[in-house]
Amino acid sequence: MIEYPLVTVIEGKTKIHVPDVESFKKSPASYPPSDAPVFYNKVMELNRDFALAALRVYQKKYASREQLHYCEPMAGSGIRSVRVANEIENIAVIINDRNPQAVELINENVKQLQLEKKTQVYTDDANELMLRFGAVGKKFDILDIDPFGSPSAYIDSAAQVVSDNSLLAVTSTDMATMCGVYSKACIRKYASKPIHTWISHELTVRMLLGFIATAIARHGKMIRPVFAHSTEHYIRVYVIVEKGITKAKAAMEKLGFISHCRNCYSIDYSFGLINTLTRECPHCKEKRQIGGPFWLENIYEKAFVDELVLELQQLEDLYGKQRQMSKILALITEELKAADSQKASICYYDLHQISDKLNSPSPALDATIQELIKKGYIATRTHFRTNSIKTDASIDEIIKAMKKVLKKK
Protein backbone atom coordinates (compact mmCIF):
# COMPACT_ATOMS: atom_id res chain seq x y z
CA MET A 1 0.00 0.00 0.00
CA ILE A 2 1.56 3.29 -1.14
CA GLU A 3 1.14 5.88 1.57
CA TYR A 4 2.98 8.93 0.22
CA PRO A 5 1.18 11.48 -2.01
CA LEU A 6 0.78 10.55 -5.67
CA VAL A 7 -0.46 12.48 -8.68
CA THR A 8 -1.69 11.19 -12.03
CA VAL A 9 0.14 12.41 -15.12
CA ILE A 10 -0.33 11.71 -18.81
CA GLU A 11 2.76 11.25 -20.96
CA GLY A 12 2.32 10.08 -24.52
CA LYS A 13 -0.78 7.89 -24.46
CA THR A 14 -0.14 6.66 -20.92
CA LYS A 15 -1.88 7.72 -17.72
CA ILE A 16 0.37 6.88 -14.81
CA HIS A 17 0.68 7.54 -11.06
CA VAL A 18 3.90 9.25 -9.95
CA PRO A 19 5.02 10.80 -6.64
CA ASP A 20 3.73 14.31 -6.02
CA VAL A 21 7.34 15.50 -5.90
CA GLU A 22 6.55 19.11 -4.98
CA SER A 23 5.03 17.93 -1.69
CA PHE A 24 8.46 16.51 -0.71
CA LYS A 25 10.44 19.70 -1.34
CA LYS A 26 12.69 20.01 1.73
CA SER A 27 13.99 23.55 1.26
CA PRO A 28 13.72 26.32 -1.35
CA ALA A 29 17.09 25.24 -2.78
CA SER A 30 16.38 21.51 -2.84
CA TYR A 31 15.70 19.39 -5.93
CA PRO A 32 12.25 17.82 -5.37
CA PRO A 33 12.66 14.74 -7.65
CA SER A 34 15.51 13.59 -5.37
CA ASP A 35 13.59 14.41 -2.16
CA ALA A 36 10.67 12.11 -3.02
CA PRO A 37 10.80 8.42 -2.00
CA VAL A 38 10.69 7.49 -5.70
CA PHE A 39 12.39 9.50 -8.46
CA TYR A 40 10.21 11.28 -11.01
CA ASN A 41 11.30 14.32 -12.99
CA LYS A 42 8.74 16.10 -15.17
CA VAL A 43 11.55 17.99 -16.95
CA MET A 44 12.74 14.70 -18.46
CA GLU A 45 9.50 14.24 -20.44
CA LEU A 46 11.38 15.43 -23.56
CA ASN A 47 14.08 12.84 -22.92
CA ARG A 48 11.40 10.13 -22.63
CA ASP A 49 9.47 11.39 -25.67
CA PHE A 50 12.66 11.17 -27.74
CA ALA A 51 13.30 7.69 -26.27
CA LEU A 52 9.91 6.45 -27.47
CA ALA A 53 10.26 8.12 -30.87
CA ALA A 54 13.72 6.57 -31.31
CA LEU A 55 12.36 3.17 -30.27
CA ARG A 56 9.56 3.44 -32.86
CA VAL A 57 12.09 4.38 -35.57
CA TYR A 58 14.32 1.49 -34.52
CA GLN A 59 11.39 -0.95 -34.56
CA LYS A 60 10.24 0.21 -38.01
CA LYS A 61 13.55 0.54 -39.82
CA TYR A 62 16.45 -1.04 -37.93
CA ALA A 63 15.37 -4.00 -35.79
CA SER A 64 16.44 -7.51 -36.82
CA ARG A 65 13.38 -9.28 -35.38
CA GLU A 66 9.69 -8.70 -34.83
CA GLN A 67 9.40 -9.46 -31.10
CA LEU A 68 11.74 -7.06 -29.25
CA HIS A 69 13.29 -7.26 -25.78
CA TYR A 70 13.59 -3.95 -23.95
CA CYS A 71 15.29 -3.22 -20.62
CA GLU A 72 15.52 -0.17 -18.37
CA PRO A 73 17.82 -1.07 -15.44
CA MET A 74 17.29 2.22 -13.53
CA ALA A 75 13.62 2.99 -13.94
CA GLY A 76 12.68 5.25 -10.98
CA SER A 77 8.89 5.67 -11.10
CA GLY A 78 8.90 3.40 -14.17
CA ILE A 79 7.26 6.04 -16.34
CA ARG A 80 9.59 5.39 -19.30
CA SER A 81 9.26 1.60 -19.34
CA VAL A 82 5.56 1.63 -18.54
CA ARG A 83 5.03 3.96 -21.50
CA VAL A 84 7.03 1.54 -23.69
CA ALA A 85 4.95 -1.43 -22.53
CA ASN A 86 1.69 0.48 -22.90
CA GLU A 87 2.34 2.17 -26.26
CA ILE A 88 4.58 -0.19 -28.26
CA GLU A 89 3.43 -3.48 -29.81
CA ASN A 90 5.51 -6.68 -29.96
CA ILE A 91 7.78 -5.86 -27.07
CA ALA A 92 8.71 -7.57 -23.79
CA VAL A 93 9.77 -5.06 -21.14
CA ILE A 94 12.18 -5.64 -18.23
CA ILE A 95 11.86 -2.89 -15.60
CA ASN A 96 14.32 -2.63 -12.71
CA ASP A 97 15.22 -0.30 -9.85
CA ARG A 98 17.12 -1.14 -6.69
CA ASN A 99 14.77 1.05 -4.65
CA PRO A 100 11.95 -1.20 -3.33
CA GLN A 101 9.57 1.76 -3.13
CA ALA A 102 10.17 2.45 -6.82
CA VAL A 103 9.38 -1.17 -7.64
CA GLU A 104 6.20 -1.03 -5.54
CA LEU A 105 5.04 1.98 -7.60
CA ILE A 106 6.07 0.36 -10.89
CA ASN A 107 4.06 -2.77 -9.99
CA GLU A 108 1.07 -0.59 -9.11
CA ASN A 109 1.19 1.10 -12.53
CA VAL A 110 1.76 -2.18 -14.37
CA LYS A 111 -1.35 -3.51 -12.66
CA GLN A 112 -3.60 -0.48 -13.26
CA LEU A 113 -2.65 -0.53 -16.97
CA GLN A 114 -2.97 -4.33 -17.19
CA LEU A 115 0.55 -4.73 -18.53
CA GLU A 116 1.49 -7.82 -16.48
CA LYS A 117 1.92 -10.04 -19.56
CA LYS A 118 4.31 -7.65 -21.28
CA THR A 119 6.50 -6.78 -18.29
CA GLN A 120 8.83 -8.28 -15.70
CA VAL A 121 9.79 -6.10 -12.74
CA TYR A 122 12.96 -6.55 -10.62
CA THR A 123 14.51 -4.92 -7.52
CA ASP A 124 18.17 -5.53 -8.33
CA ASP A 125 21.36 -3.59 -8.68
CA ALA A 126 21.50 -2.46 -12.32
CA ASN A 127 24.88 -4.07 -13.06
CA GLU A 128 23.88 -7.32 -11.37
CA LEU A 129 20.68 -7.48 -13.44
CA MET A 130 22.46 -6.82 -16.74
CA LEU A 131 25.29 -9.28 -16.04
CA ARG A 132 22.84 -11.97 -14.90
CA PHE A 133 20.83 -11.71 -18.12
CA GLY A 134 24.01 -11.45 -20.21
CA ALA A 135 25.53 -14.53 -18.56
CA VAL A 136 22.68 -16.79 -19.69
CA GLY A 137 22.64 -15.31 -23.19
CA LYS A 138 19.43 -13.30 -22.78
CA LYS A 139 20.21 -10.17 -24.75
CA PHE A 140 18.23 -6.95 -25.12
CA ASP A 141 17.38 -5.27 -28.41
CA ILE A 142 16.84 -1.94 -26.70
CA LEU A 143 18.69 -0.97 -23.53
CA ASP A 144 18.03 2.39 -21.89
CA ILE A 145 20.60 3.56 -19.32
CA ASP A 146 19.17 6.56 -17.49
CA PRO A 147 20.97 6.91 -14.15
CA PHE A 148 21.52 9.66 -11.59
CA GLY A 149 24.57 11.59 -12.78
CA SER A 150 27.18 9.53 -14.56
CA PRO A 151 26.44 6.41 -16.64
CA SER A 152 30.13 5.41 -16.63
CA ALA A 153 29.78 2.60 -14.06
CA TYR A 154 27.09 0.82 -16.12
CA ILE A 155 28.47 0.73 -19.66
CA ASP A 156 30.65 -2.35 -19.28
CA SER A 157 27.65 -4.42 -18.12
CA ALA A 158 25.50 -2.86 -20.83
CA ALA A 159 28.06 -3.98 -23.42
CA GLN A 160 27.52 -7.58 -22.30
CA VAL A 161 23.75 -7.65 -22.55
CA VAL A 162 22.99 -5.91 -25.85
CA SER A 163 22.16 -8.04 -28.86
CA ASP A 164 23.73 -7.69 -32.31
CA ASN A 165 22.13 -4.69 -34.07
CA SER A 166 20.61 -3.40 -30.83
CA LEU A 167 19.74 0.16 -29.85
CA LEU A 168 21.62 1.42 -26.79
CA ALA A 169 20.47 4.76 -25.34
CA VAL A 170 22.46 6.49 -22.60
CA THR A 171 21.75 9.65 -20.57
CA SER A 172 24.38 11.57 -18.63
CA THR A 173 23.54 14.39 -16.22
CA ASP A 174 27.19 14.49 -15.12
CA MET A 175 27.70 17.76 -16.97
CA ALA A 176 29.96 19.69 -14.56
CA THR A 177 32.42 16.81 -14.56
CA MET A 178 32.30 16.17 -18.32
CA CYS A 179 32.53 19.88 -19.16
CA GLY A 180 35.78 20.07 -17.22
CA VAL A 181 34.75 21.79 -13.99
CA TYR A 182 36.09 18.67 -12.26
CA SER A 183 38.81 17.62 -14.65
CA LYS A 184 40.35 14.87 -12.51
CA ALA A 185 36.96 13.29 -11.81
CA CYS A 186 36.31 13.33 -15.56
CA ILE A 187 39.57 11.53 -16.35
CA ARG A 188 38.78 8.96 -13.63
CA LYS A 189 35.26 8.27 -14.88
CA TYR A 190 35.63 8.57 -18.66
CA ALA A 191 39.40 8.13 -19.26
CA SER A 192 39.22 11.36 -21.24
CA LYS A 193 40.60 14.82 -20.55
CA PRO A 194 37.89 17.49 -20.80
CA ILE A 195 38.18 21.03 -22.15
CA HIS A 196 36.36 23.65 -20.08
CA THR A 197 35.14 26.10 -22.71
CA TRP A 198 32.13 27.05 -24.86
CA ILE A 199 32.45 24.02 -27.14
CA SER A 200 32.11 21.70 -24.12
CA HIS A 201 28.54 20.58 -24.76
CA GLU A 202 29.43 18.91 -28.03
CA LEU A 203 32.64 17.61 -26.47
CA THR A 204 30.66 15.86 -23.71
CA VAL A 205 28.67 13.98 -26.36
CA ARG A 206 31.88 13.04 -28.16
CA MET A 207 33.47 12.02 -24.86
CA LEU A 208 30.54 9.80 -23.89
CA LEU A 209 30.49 8.19 -27.35
CA GLY A 210 34.26 7.58 -27.16
CA PHE A 211 33.85 6.02 -23.73
CA ILE A 212 30.97 3.78 -24.88
CA ALA A 213 32.86 2.79 -28.06
CA THR A 214 35.85 1.69 -25.95
CA ALA A 215 33.77 -0.31 -23.46
CA ILE A 216 31.81 -1.96 -26.27
CA ALA A 217 34.98 -2.75 -28.27
CA ARG A 218 36.36 -4.66 -25.26
CA HIS A 219 33.50 -7.10 -25.83
CA GLY A 220 34.07 -7.43 -29.58
CA LYS A 221 31.34 -5.00 -30.63
CA MET A 222 31.21 -1.61 -32.27
CA ILE A 223 28.94 1.42 -32.01
CA ARG A 224 27.31 3.39 -34.79
CA PRO A 225 25.92 6.63 -33.37
CA VAL A 226 22.51 7.43 -34.84
CA PHE A 227 21.24 10.30 -32.70
CA ALA A 228 22.31 12.55 -29.81
CA HIS A 229 21.07 15.69 -28.15
CA SER A 230 22.27 18.09 -25.51
CA THR A 231 19.32 19.53 -23.63
CA GLU A 232 19.19 21.62 -20.45
CA HIS A 233 21.21 19.78 -17.77
CA TYR A 234 21.92 16.53 -19.63
CA ILE A 235 23.11 14.81 -22.79
CA ARG A 236 21.65 11.76 -24.42
CA VAL A 237 23.20 9.46 -27.04
CA TYR A 238 21.67 6.67 -29.16
CA VAL A 239 23.92 4.10 -30.81
CA ILE A 240 23.36 0.93 -32.79
CA VAL A 241 25.62 -1.82 -31.44
CA GLU A 242 26.97 -4.34 -33.93
CA LYS A 243 28.96 -7.49 -33.22
CA GLY A 244 32.37 -8.16 -34.79
CA ILE A 245 36.05 -7.92 -33.83
CA THR A 246 37.01 -6.22 -37.12
CA LYS A 247 34.23 -3.68 -36.67
CA ALA A 248 35.33 -3.09 -33.05
CA LYS A 249 38.90 -2.41 -34.19
CA ALA A 250 37.64 0.03 -36.82
CA ALA A 251 35.56 1.87 -34.19
CA MET A 252 38.66 2.44 -32.05
CA GLU A 253 40.22 4.29 -34.99
CA LYS A 254 37.47 6.89 -34.78
CA LEU A 255 38.79 8.25 -31.50
CA GLY A 256 41.17 11.18 -31.20
CA PHE A 257 41.99 14.55 -29.66
CA ILE A 258 40.53 18.04 -30.10
CA SER A 259 42.20 21.38 -29.41
CA HIS A 260 40.57 24.72 -28.77
CA CYS A 261 42.44 28.01 -28.68
CA ARG A 262 40.93 30.62 -26.38
CA ASN A 263 43.03 33.30 -28.06
CA CYS A 264 42.23 32.87 -31.76
CA TYR A 265 39.26 30.40 -31.38
CA SER A 266 40.68 27.86 -33.82
CA ILE A 267 39.59 24.24 -33.40
CA ASP A 268 41.83 21.37 -34.56
CA TYR A 269 41.70 17.60 -34.16
CA SER A 270 43.94 14.56 -34.60
CA PHE A 271 42.93 10.91 -34.93
CA GLY A 272 44.58 8.21 -32.82
CA LEU A 273 45.05 7.37 -29.15
CA ILE A 274 48.32 9.30 -29.02
CA ASN A 275 47.82 13.03 -29.20
CA THR A 276 49.74 14.73 -32.01
CA LEU A 277 48.32 18.24 -31.51
CA THR A 278 50.91 20.74 -30.28
CA ARG A 279 50.31 22.75 -27.13
CA GLU A 280 51.34 25.88 -29.03
CA CYS A 281 48.55 27.02 -31.34
CA PRO A 282 49.89 26.95 -34.92
CA HIS A 283 47.55 29.82 -35.85
CA CYS A 284 48.46 32.41 -33.16
CA LYS A 285 51.34 30.83 -31.18
CA GLU A 286 49.45 31.08 -27.85
CA LYS A 287 48.96 28.04 -25.62
CA ARG A 288 45.78 26.16 -26.50
CA GLN A 289 43.67 23.59 -24.63
CA ILE A 290 43.79 19.96 -25.74
CA GLY A 291 41.37 17.24 -24.62
CA GLY A 292 40.47 13.67 -25.43
CA PRO A 293 40.13 10.99 -26.45
CA PHE A 294 36.80 11.96 -28.05
CA TRP A 295 34.68 10.27 -30.73
CA LEU A 296 35.65 12.18 -33.90
CA GLU A 297 33.26 10.61 -36.41
CA ASN A 298 29.61 11.51 -36.99
CA ILE A 299 27.34 11.66 -33.97
CA TYR A 300 24.10 11.41 -36.01
CA GLU A 301 22.97 9.16 -38.85
CA LYS A 302 20.95 11.07 -41.46
CA ALA A 303 18.52 8.21 -42.16
CA PHE A 304 17.71 7.88 -38.44
CA VAL A 305 17.21 11.62 -37.94
CA ASP A 306 15.04 11.82 -41.09
CA GLU A 307 12.85 9.02 -39.71
CA LEU A 308 12.57 10.81 -36.35
CA VAL A 309 11.38 13.93 -38.18
CA LEU A 310 8.76 11.87 -40.04
CA GLU A 311 7.72 10.13 -36.84
CA LEU A 312 6.99 13.46 -35.19
CA GLN A 313 5.09 14.76 -38.20
CA GLN A 314 2.91 11.68 -38.49
CA LEU A 315 2.32 10.87 -34.83
CA GLU A 316 2.63 14.22 -33.12
CA ASP A 317 -0.17 13.54 -30.63
CA LEU A 318 2.02 10.84 -29.04
CA TYR A 319 4.58 13.38 -27.85
CA GLY A 320 3.78 16.10 -25.34
CA LYS A 321 7.09 17.78 -26.13
CA GLN A 322 6.62 17.60 -29.91
CA ARG A 323 7.28 21.32 -30.54
CA GLN A 324 10.53 21.42 -28.59
CA MET A 325 11.64 18.13 -30.17
CA SER A 326 10.92 19.42 -33.67
CA LYS A 327 13.05 22.52 -33.01
CA ILE A 328 15.97 20.36 -31.88
CA LEU A 329 15.53 18.06 -34.88
CA ALA A 330 15.42 21.02 -37.29
CA LEU A 331 18.79 22.23 -35.97
CA ILE A 332 20.26 18.72 -36.05
CA THR A 333 19.04 18.32 -39.65
CA GLU A 334 21.01 21.48 -40.42
CA GLU A 335 24.07 20.13 -38.58
CA LEU A 336 23.91 17.06 -40.79
CA LYS A 337 24.76 19.25 -43.79
CA ALA A 338 28.23 19.49 -42.24
CA ALA A 339 28.52 15.71 -41.84
CA ASP A 340 30.64 15.08 -44.93
CA SER A 341 33.39 17.38 -43.70
CA GLN A 342 35.16 16.46 -40.47
CA LYS A 343 36.41 20.03 -40.11
CA ALA A 344 32.89 21.42 -40.38
CA SER A 345 31.20 18.81 -38.22
CA ILE A 346 33.60 18.83 -35.25
CA CYS A 347 32.42 21.58 -32.89
CA TYR A 348 31.46 25.18 -33.67
CA TYR A 349 32.39 28.86 -33.46
CA ASP A 350 30.47 31.19 -31.15
CA LEU A 351 29.93 34.52 -32.89
CA HIS A 352 29.35 36.35 -29.58
CA GLN A 353 32.69 35.18 -28.23
CA ILE A 354 34.52 36.18 -31.40
CA SER A 355 32.76 39.58 -31.48
CA ASP A 356 33.68 40.23 -27.84
CA LYS A 357 37.30 39.56 -28.66
CA LEU A 358 37.13 41.86 -31.70
CA ASN A 359 35.37 44.46 -29.61
CA SER A 360 32.62 44.73 -32.21
CA PRO A 361 28.87 44.05 -32.26
CA SER A 362 27.81 40.49 -33.04
CA PRO A 363 26.59 40.06 -36.64
CA ALA A 364 23.34 38.25 -37.48
CA LEU A 365 23.89 34.50 -37.39
CA ASP A 366 21.95 33.58 -40.55
CA ALA A 367 23.54 36.37 -42.60
CA THR A 368 27.02 35.21 -41.56
CA ILE A 369 26.13 31.65 -42.51
CA GLN A 370 24.91 32.85 -45.93
CA GLU A 371 28.10 34.85 -46.43
CA LEU A 372 30.23 31.75 -45.76
CA ILE A 373 28.07 29.58 -48.04
CA LYS A 374 28.46 32.21 -50.81
CA LYS A 375 32.21 31.78 -50.47
CA GLY A 376 31.83 28.03 -51.03
CA TYR A 377 32.11 26.88 -47.40
CA ILE A 378 29.82 24.59 -45.46
CA ALA A 379 28.11 26.59 -42.71
CA THR A 380 25.20 25.62 -40.45
CA ARG A 381 23.61 26.45 -37.11
CA THR A 382 23.90 23.93 -34.27
CA HIS A 383 21.53 22.72 -31.57
CA PHE A 384 24.47 22.69 -29.12
CA ARG A 385 24.67 26.45 -28.79
CA THR A 386 22.82 29.51 -30.02
CA ASN A 387 24.77 32.06 -32.03
CA SER A 388 27.26 29.44 -33.11
CA ILE A 389 28.29 28.10 -36.51
CA LYS A 390 29.65 24.79 -37.71
CA THR A 391 31.86 25.43 -40.72
CA ASP A 392 34.91 24.24 -42.61
CA ALA A 393 36.06 27.87 -43.04
CA SER A 394 39.16 29.02 -41.17
CA ILE A 395 38.78 31.45 -38.30
CA ASP A 396 40.13 34.23 -40.58
CA GLU A 397 37.41 33.51 -43.14
CA ILE A 398 34.74 33.48 -40.42
CA ILE A 399 35.91 36.89 -39.16
CA LYS A 400 35.92 38.24 -42.74
CA ALA A 401 32.34 37.03 -43.21
CA MET A 402 31.28 38.56 -39.88
CA LYS A 403 32.81 41.93 -40.82
CA LYS A 404 31.13 41.87 -44.21
CA VAL A 405 27.72 41.27 -42.61
CA LEU A 406 28.28 44.13 -40.15
CA LYS A 407 29.36 46.45 -42.96
CA LYS A 408 26.22 45.68 -45.00
CA LYS A 409 24.11 46.59 -41.97
Ligand SMILES: C[S@@+](CC[C@H](N)C(=O)[O-])C[C@H]1O[C@@H](n2cnc3c(N)ncnc32)[C@H](O)[C@@H]1O
Ligand atom coordinates in the same frame (compact mmCIF):
# COMPACT_ATOMS: atom_id res chain seq x y z
C1 LIG B 1 17.40 9.24 -12.85
S1 LIG B 1 16.48 8.04 -12.00
C2 LIG B 1 15.68 7.16 -13.30
C3 LIG B 1 14.62 7.92 -14.00
C4 LIG B 1 13.86 7.13 -15.03
N1 LIG B 1 14.73 6.43 -15.93
C5 LIG B 1 12.86 8.02 -15.79
O1 LIG B 1 12.87 8.04 -17.02
O2 LIG B 1 12.05 8.69 -15.11
C6 LIG B 1 17.69 6.90 -11.50
C7 LIG B 1 17.15 5.68 -10.76
O3 LIG B 1 18.21 4.77 -10.64
C8 LIG B 1 18.07 4.05 -9.42
N2 LIG B 1 19.39 3.51 -9.13
C9 LIG B 1 20.52 4.19 -8.77
N3 LIG B 1 21.55 3.35 -8.69
C10 LIG B 1 21.10 2.11 -9.04
C11 LIG B 1 21.69 0.83 -9.17
N4 LIG B 1 23.00 0.67 -8.95
N5 LIG B 1 20.93 -0.19 -9.55
C12 LIG B 1 19.59 -0.02 -9.79
N6 LIG B 1 18.97 1.16 -9.67
C13 LIG B 1 19.71 2.22 -9.31
C14 LIG B 1 17.54 5.07 -8.45
O4 LIG B 1 16.82 4.42 -7.40
C15 LIG B 1 16.66 5.94 -9.35
O5 LIG B 1 15.32 5.53 -9.26
Ligand SMILES: [Zn+2]
Ligand atom coordinates in the same frame (compact mmCIF):
# COMPACT_ATOMS: atom_id res chain seq x y z
ZN1 LIG C 1 45.32 30.29 -31.46
